[in-house]
Structure formats: C-alpha cells, structure tokens
Amino acid sequence: MEMDDVLIVGSGIAALQLATFLSHDKNVRILTKSHLKNANSYLAQGGIAAAIGIHDDTKKHLADTLEAGRFHNNEEAVREILNEAPALIGDLYEIFDKDQQGHLLLGLEGAHSENRIVHSGGDATGKNVIDYLIRKLTNNIKVEENVFAYELIIDSKQKRCIGVKAKDPDGTIRYFYGDYVILATGGCGQVYPFTSSAPTVTGDGIAMAYLAGAEMADMEFIQFHPTLLYKDGETKGLISEAVRGEGAILVTEDETPIMEGIHPLKDLAPRHIVSQTIVDYIKNGHEVFLDIRSIKNFKKRFPSITAICEKNGVHLSDGKIPVVPGSHFLMGGIKTDLIGRTSINGLFxxxxxxxxxxxxxxxxxxxxxxxxxxxxxxxxxxxxxxSNKDPISVLPKAYSFIPEKKVLLPDVQTLKDMMMKRVGIVRSKELLEEQKNWLEQFHLHDVTELDSYSIQEITAIFMYVTASLITEAAISRTESRGGHFRRDCPFEDDQNWKKKVIIQKCKGEVAIKHEYIKTALVN
Structure with missing residues (x-):
C-alpha cells in the first residue's frame, strides 16, 4: 500500500504545475502510464494566450474566447482564468521567445483579434514548458513511470475518493492512496483515427471517473484541428495554427484558396469552420495543402514542424504541406469547478x-x-x-476478486473508424443512433470488475466507454454549436439549447440531464 498527501495521475502541464507549486512538506506522487514526457502538453507547438500586448486587454481576449466557444462558456470561469493569464506568463517569463530588447514576441492564431500568443523555441512551447517544470520537481515528489491507473478507490463510509488501483507492466496490481486524488490524464484524441494526440491519450481518466459515478459534461464537443500533416494515408503530426497566423493559406491541388468567402477571418476562422470546409473539399475529391510560400525564414520560425515534414518526405521547397483535419482537443470532460473539484468528494x-x-x-x-x-x-x-478532517484509515488490500465474463470488443481500429464515420466532424441523427446501437451491444456500462483484464484490454474498454459518452451527448444536443456539427440541424438554437449535457452513471444506469449555463454577450 502506498500512502501520500497528494496523488496525481498524469504528467502533463496541469499535473506538473500542481506538483511544483505544492509545498515541500507534502508527500506527492505522480503516476504516469508511460514516460514522464509522453503527454499532449509536450507536443504542444503553438503557445500560450495572454492579453499582454500594448493594444490588447482581457476584454478582447474574453470576447474572442466566447466567440470561439459560441457563448456556451462559463463566463465567470473565462474571466477568472484570462485575468490570471499575464501573471502565469510571468511565472515562466525566462523560457519564452523575446526580441532583441527583451520584449516577449507575440504571435497571432485563429480567431484571435490581437497578437497575444507567447511561444518558446519557435514552435516547441509545450516541450520547453514541460522541461522547465520537470527541472523544478523536488525530492518530496516521487514520479512512477509505466504505472497504469485503472480504477478509483471510493471509501463508501466517508463517501469520497481515497486512491486508485493500478497495474505494473507485468500485471501486478498496486494500490495507491492519497488525501487528494487528482486526475490529469488528458483528453481522448486516440478515439479517432486521425489525431494530434500522443498515443497515450485514450480517455483513461474520463472513463475511470465516469465508472466511479462522477458527472461528465460537454462530451459532444470535440475540436478537430484543421491541419495535421497527411502523408501516405496517415497523419504524421500537427501543423500549428501559428503557421496560418504567419500568413499561410489553405489551397487545393490547383492552388484554389478554400477559405475565400467562407468566413471574414478566412484561414484564421474558428477551427470547426476551417475543419468542416477542408472535409467538404476532400469529400469532393480534392487534396488540401497549406501554402507557406509567403512565410519568410519558415525553417527558423518553425523548426519542429520543419523536422516533422523533412522526416516524412515533405519537401518544404515546394511551398505546400499536405493536410487533413484530425481530433485535437476535448472541450468537455469530467465536470469540475475552477480548481478541479468534481462531483465526488476527494476527487479532482x-x-x-x-x-x-x-x-x-x-x-x-x-x-x-x-x-x-x-x-x-x-x-x-x-x-x-x-485539510481533510477525516484522515484515511485503510488496510492494504489483498489481490482477490471474482472474475466476471469478459466483454469481447472489436479491435480498437474498428472503433476509431466508426467514430470518425458516425461521430466525426459532420454528424447526423441517423449516424449517431447507428453508433449508439453498435456500442450498446457490448454492454460496457455493466462492466464492474477490471482486475482480470490486461492493460491493453482495459485501455480498449476505456476507449469504448469514452466513445459511448461522446455519442450519447451528441445525440442529446439537437443543434449545431462549435465543435459539434449536425447536418440534420445545422443551426444554433439558443432558445432551447443554452444548456450543458451532463452524463452520469447512477446505479448501473446512464443518466442524462441538462443544466443551464450562465453566460452573456460581452459587455
């Protein structure tokens, strides 16, 4: 039995930021299913947004955030986080790119009205931030790699989460306990065939929390990044939106600009609009490219992207990078308040x-x-x-369970293909119900015991559970908004849909409710 003050599952930017800010008298343990740096945060190219430019202010950043979020945002949360942005940038000031006078260089990205993106190493922001935070880890923080957390431990008497159950690569089951249990496991990009996500991002924490009874919110809202490098029928990595911010435009094989007349911001329109436009061209038999010929010193400005392209045989001297949209970010997830408290006591x-x-x-x-x-x-x-007034008082548990009949699932690639076809960038009632019926035949909500499954099998179960949550939420939302586009109801419906879709497992059943959000147009 392992006992800590703070138990963190995951090793991205949120997890490491938390660990480094905790006082040194706290025993902190970080569990990561792979290596410490194998997370989406490490892959992040673009940067961090903050209203710190001379002509910028938080109100503008707020307006852009609400516009991109199609006013489905929690405006109080938006204001609080954006107001803190300059100070958070200040905490990391030394690692960001600056001009010769020492001023932060500010880039422009899609749907931003001002240059406000700070970056590090050109297009290696995530890597440099993670490396910086890792260097700040102190002796009170223990990192355990290649430990796969798969089940939350709930104390039924105290009615709170007190730990997690995990497996080592050889299948050994281990129990970890903490006064505070934090899930920082990332999104679920790998549920789709084309994605910018790291291979480890399979919805583990989301599925664990759901199976334990936590409320899930906004699972229908998947952001598909418009520009993943596409070569030989596969996606090879992300081409940052900052490339379009520097002047690149999307064109077809005959150099027809595809965003002309689609949106006032053209190639810097919100991502769902750009992604949908690219998909329309691809369905009509076209190839789509990023035309980078207008960008001077491309290799110097974007060294990481240059390396990805050269590694995959894309010659930048041609001035065009082949792209397709792919799953990039989950706007929904485990429902929390601003600091991360969930509907389960002790779980963040x-x-x-x-x-x-x-x-x-x-x-x-x-x-x-x-x-x-x-x-x-x-x-x-x-x-x-x-401080927790009820200290954990548990005894080590022996490895014992009663095996249940194992659920048999098709291979994960089949799930990915079905999700893209039926719950992808363009959706419809017919396709969504097909996917729901297909998923329901596996009775995933009835799975109550995971100990007897291998890590690979549990990962597949988590991916299927997460896919089911996305599908259920997408069926429930009968409008189009942001990353959720339904061709059978293609318009926003503010009159009936100013609400969130909340999904929770309750007494073995899937409960869906709607919760109205409090937001307003920008003052």
Missing part, C-alpha cells in the same frame, strides 16, 4: 480531462496550456489552505 480533475467551462463549444487556440497552468497553481493554493 485538471487539464484537458476536466471541463471548467472555459472553452465552451470550441476552444480558442492556445487557451489550453493556459488553463492547465491556472488549475495547477490554484489547486495547490486550495490544498494548502484546506
């Missing part, structure tokens, strides 16, 4: 695994790393100012 969720309401129906570019930094810092402050 931060980063992409959580849903604070910041992103609404579609995330504004470069607001995600910002949210992770905010939640990590604020949760550390809350932990310092609060």
């Amino acid at each position: 969720a931060i980063g992409e695994a959580s849903c604070t309401g910041l992103h609404g129906a579609n995330r504004l570019a470069s607001n995600s790393l910002l949210e992770g930094l905010y939640q990590g810092k604020k949760l550390s402050q809350w932990i310092h100012s609060n």
